[in-house]
Amino acid sequence: MGDILVFAEHDGGKVKKSAFELLSKANELVASAGGSVMAVAIGSGLDSVVAELAAHGAKKVILAENANLATYNTMAFTKALAAIVDEFKPSIVLASASEAGKDFIPRLAARLKAGLASDATDLRIDGGKLVATKPVYSGKASVEVSFNSAIQMATTRPNSFPIAEPKAGAQAETIKKSVEVGDLVCALVALEKADSSGKADLTEAEIIVSGGRAMGNADNFKILNELADVIGATVGASRAAVDSGFAPHSMQVGQTGKVVNPKLYIACGISGAIQHLAGMRTSKVIVAINKDPEAPIFTKADYGIVGDLFTLVPLIKEEMKKALA
Amino acid sequence: MKIAVLVKQVPDTETKIAPKADKSGIEEAGVKFIMNPYDENAVEEAIKLGGETTVIGLGPDRVVESLRTALAMGIAKAVHIDTAGKSLDAFSSATVLAAAIKEGGYDLVICGKQAIDNDNSQTVQMVAELIGAAQVMNVEKLEIAGDKAKITRRTSAGKEIYESSFPLVIGADKALNTPRYASLPGIMKAKTKPVDKKTAEALLGGAAALVTFSNYQLPPERAAGKKIDGEPAVQAAQLVKLLREEAKVI
Numbered sequence: 001m002g003d004i005l006v007f008a009e010h011d012g013g014k015v016k017k018s019a020f021e022l023l024s025k026a027n028e029l030v031a032s033a034g035g036s037v038m039a040v041a042i043g044s045g046l047d048s049v050v051a052e053l054a055a056h057g058a059k060k061v062i063l064a065e066n067a068n069l070a071t072y073n074t075m076a077f078t079k080a081l082a083a084i085v086d087e088f089k090p091s092i093v094l095a096s097a098s099e100a101g102k103d104f105i106p107r108l109a110a111r112l113k114a115g116l117a118s119d120a121t122d123l124r125i126d127g128g129k130l131v132a133t134k135p136v137y138s139g140k141a142s143v144e145v146s147f148n149s150a151i152q153m154a155t156t157r158p159n160s161f162p163i164a165e166p167k168a169g170a171q172a173e174t175i176k177k178s179v180e181v182g183d184l185v186c187a188l189v190a191l192e193k194a195d196s197s198g199k200a201d202l203t204e205a206e207i208i209v210s211g212g213r214a215m216g217n218a219d220n221f222k223i224l225n226e227l228a229d230v231i232g233a234t235v236g237a238s239r240a241a242v243d244s245g246f247a248p249h250s251m252q253v254g255q256t257g258k259v260v261n262p263k264l265y266i267a268c269g270i271s272g273a274i275q276h277l278a279g280m281r282t283s284k285v286i287v288a289i290n291k292d293p294e295a296p297i298f299t300k301a302d303y304g305i306v307g308d309l310f311t312l313v314p315l316i317k318e319e320m321k322k323a324l325a
Numbered sequence: 326m327k328i329a330v331l332v333k334q335v336p337d338t339e340t341k342i343a344p345k346a347d348k349s350g351i352e353e354a355g356v357k358f359i360m361n362p363y364d365e366n367a368v369e370e371a372i373k374l375g376g377e378t379t380v381i382g383l384g385p386d387r388v389v390e391s392l393r394t395a396l397a398m399g400i401a402k403a404v405h406i407d408t409a410g411k412s413l414d415a416f417s418s419a420t421v422l423a424a425a426i427k428e429g430g431y432d433l434v435i436c437g438k439q440a441i442d443n444d445n446s447q448t449v450q451m452v453a454e455l456i457g458a459a460q461v462m463n464v465e466k467l468e469i470a471g472d473k474a475k476i477t478r479r480t481s482a483g484k485e486i487y488e489s490s491f492p493l494v495i496g497a498d499k500a501l502n503t504p505r506y507a508s509l510p511g512i513m514k515a516k517t518k519p520v521d522k523k524t525a526e527a528l529l530g531g532a533a534a535l536v537t538f539s540n541y542q543l544p545p546e547r548a549a550g551k552k553i554d555g556e557p558a559v560q561a562a563q564l565v566k567l568l569r570e571e572a573k574v575i
Contacts, residue, residue, distance in 0.1 A: 074450075074460055099480050103462050106450035110416060115535030118445045135544070136443050140342040141351065144540040148533065186459035186489035189475075194483035201481035207574075231575060249499045250479050255338050255441055256362050256499065264574040275338040281544065285572045287564065302550035303567055305560050315561035323565050323575065 001033040001128050002091030006058065007081060007105075008039045009096055013048040015041075017163070018096035018204070020056045022156060024164040025123055026094060027057040033125040038062060038088060039172075042080050042179075044070040054172035057164065061172045062088065068181045071188055076181040077104045082111050083179055085151065092130050094123075097155035098204065105155050114151035119259075121160045121282065130154065138255035138278035157282075158204040159261045199234050202253065207233035207264045208283075210253055213240035214269025214291065214309060221247060223310065224268060227317040230324065236260065238270045254279035268309045272297030289313070326376040326469070326491075329431040331422060331452070332364040332395060334388050335442040344541035351541060360391040363437025365504035366497040370467060371435050372399040373502065381425055383418055384408055389520060396515035397507030403520040404429075411525055414534040415443075419451030424528040426456050431492065433474070438463050438496035443538075446496075453494035461487050462496035 004026040008019035019039065026037045039058035041049045046063040053061050064080045077100065085093060085108075093108075095101040097119040109116035117132035121142070124131050130152040132145040145154075202208065209228045211221055221235065228235050237247035239254050253260050255275040265283035270276060272288070272295055280286070281300065288301035289309045298304040305312060336342070337357040345352055360368075371378045380395040382388040383406045392403040406421060413421065426434055434456075439446035446462075453460035465484075466477035476487045476495065507515070551567070553560045568575045 074462075078454075102446055103450070106415070106445075106447035107454045107460065109447070109535075110419060110451035110454040113416075113535065116415070116445075116447055117536065118447055134444075136538075136541070137336065137340075137342045137351075138441060138444060139544060140340075141344060142542050142544055143538045146537050146539065147535065148537065149535040186461065186476075186487055186493070188485055189488045190486040191482065192484040192486075194481065199481075252499075259444070264568065264572075274341070281547065285568070285574050286547070286550075287568070298552075299549045300547045302547075302572065303553060303564055304550065305553045305564060307557055307560060311557045312561055315557055316564060319561045319565040320575070323569055 001030070001035045001125060002089070003036045003038055004030060004092040004094060005085065005088060005090035006037065006039045007093065007095035007101070008041045008049065008053055009098060009100060010041055010043065010049050013045060015049050015052045016096070018098060018158050019053065020163045021161040022094045022096065023053065023056040023058055025156070025161040027164065029123065029125050033128065035091070036060070038090065040064055040081065040084050042069050042077055050172065050174050054170045055166035055168055058172050061174050063174065063176045064179045065176060066179050066181055068184070069179065072100050073184055073187065074104045074107065075186060076184060078107045078111060079181050080179040081108055084177065085112060091151060093151065093153045095155045097157050099201065101155045105153065109153050112151050113149060114153045115147040115149040117145035117154040120145070120154045120156045123154060123156065135259070135282070138259055138275070139281050140278050157261050159206065159263065202234050202236050202251070202258045202260050205234035205260065205262050207231055208236050208253070208260055208262045209233045209266045209268065210236035210238065210270060211241055211247070211268050212238040212270030213244055215241055215246050218246045223313045227313055227320070230317050230320045238276050239273070267297055267301070268313060270297055271295045272300060326374070326433060327429065327431045328371045328374060328376055328378045328433045328435065329426055329429060330364070330367045330371045330378065330380045330395065330400065331434065331436040332368065332380055332382045332391050333361045333440045334358040334384055334391050335361045335440055338362070338441065344543065348541045349539065358387055360394055361437050361440045363439060363497055363499065366499060366501045367435040367437050368395045368398055368400060369502045369504040370497060372505070374469065377401065379404060379429060379431070381406065381422065383422060383525065392520055393515050394507060396518045397511040398505055399511060402518055404523060405520055406523045406525050406528065408525045413525060414536045415445050415447035416451055416535045417529060417532055419448045419455055420530065420532040421525045421528040422448070422452050423455035424530065425523060426452065433491060434458065434494045436494065436496055438498050449494060449496045456492060458492035458494045459489045460494045460496070461489065463498045464495050465498055465500040467495060467501070
C-alpha cells in the first residue's frame, strides 16, 4: 500500500484533536498494510504544529504556507492541498468531517478524480485498498464504501477513533512549501464572532446537553447552558424545540440538523422522534430526562430519569459541581 | 440572471429504513419519497430572486413529482435527467449535473446543502469544481447586487460574510428562508410548464463511479439501560455517580 496523508487541522497553530485521531488511525492502518504516514497543515506561521504531529505519529510533516491561507477559504485550501497531493503522491488522503473538511474535501476529490467517503466512522484496508464504513440516512443504516480510484479519500466523523499515547520527542521530517493561491473570486469580507466562545461545535463536542419541546421557551434554555458550563458541554436542541422557536436551527440535532457523536448526550424533555434519534444514536452514553415514562427516548438511553427537567437539571448541575470540584 | 436549482428525492424523514436482503441498497417498496428538505429552501430562494429559473432533477421517473412541486411553487421550467436504473455515485452525479448546467449556461446554481439519504454532502461541491464556479455551503442569506453576490453563512466561528463573482454555487441551509406551499393556481399552472427530458447516460460522457456502496446494514440496536428512581435529589446524585464511576464519561 502507498502512503497516507492526513490533513491536520489547527486553530491558530494549535492542532485540533481530530488530527490526533486521524494520525492514530493512519498509523494503525500502515502497521498492518505498509506505507508511511504524513501530515499536512495549511495556514501561515505553522512551526508550532510540528512537534505535536510528530509525537502523534507523523513521519513527515508538510507545512503549506501562504499569508492568504491564514483564514480558511474553500478555493484556496483546495488549491493548496491539491498541490501537496500532486507532489507527495499519497494513495490515501484523510481529513476530519469538520466544517472545513466537509466544505472543501469534496471539491478536492473532484479535482483529483479521487473517490471520497464522507463522514466515515471506521476505516480498514482490504486487499491493499481502503474500505470505509459510513452512516447513511442519518445513521438509520450504515454502508461500506470501496474505491475504484487510484487516490482514495475519506473524511471521518469527529470522536470516532481513540487517540494513541503520544511519543514525546518523536522526530518528523519537516518540509515547508510556499503555496501560491492567486486571487480569490470568493472571499470572506466580514466575520461576526459567535458569542459561544470556547464552546465546541456540536458535531465535534464531547458532551452535549440538549433540550426539546418541553423546554417551553427560549429563556428556559438558560438552565441547560448553566449545566453545560459546569461540565464543558455544548447545548443542542430537538427539531420540535427549533420549530417552536426556542432555539436557532444551528443548534438542531437530528436528520435535518446536525449529526453528533459525543461521549455523553443528555436529552432533556426530548421525546425521541425517529429523526432526532437518527442524529444522536452513536453517542457513547445517552441520558434521558423526561416526564413521560413512555417516551421513546427511554428505549435508547443508558440512564433514564422519569421526572421534571426543571427540578432535575439544576440539581444535576449542583451534583456535578461538587463532583468536579 | 439564469438560475438553476438542483433537487433530489429522498425517503421521508419518518421512514424506517430496511436494507435489501442482499444488502445492496434499501427497500424502496412502500417508502414515501419527498423533495430533499434543504432543496425546498433552494427552490424558494430561486423564486424569491426571480429571473430565468430552471429546476433540474436527477433520478428515476418519480423525481418528476418533485419537479412539478417546484414548478407549482413558482419555478419557470424543469429538466428531468433520467438515471434509468443506472446507479451513480456523487462524482458521476456531479459530472452529469455539471454537463446539464454547462449546456444551460447558468450564472447561479442553488442546491440544498446536502441530501439526507446518503448524507454525503459531496455533489454540490463537486458540481462547483466541475463547472469552475465558486461555492459557498450552509448559506443563511443571499443578496445579489449587479455582478456580485453577498453570501452569509454560520459556522462555529460565527457569522461569515462572503463576496463572490459569478458563476456561483450555493448550498442552502434551513435558515435561508421558509419554503412556500404551492397554491392551487400554481399547481394548475405547473401542469402546462415544460419538463425537458435528458438521460444521465448521455451526459455522463463515459465518466465512471469512483466509489461503490455495499453491505447496507442496520446499526446495532441500543438496549434500554437503567431507570434511576427516587426523589429528584437522589436521582441527580445517583446519575452523577453512575456517569463518573460506571460510564466514566465525566
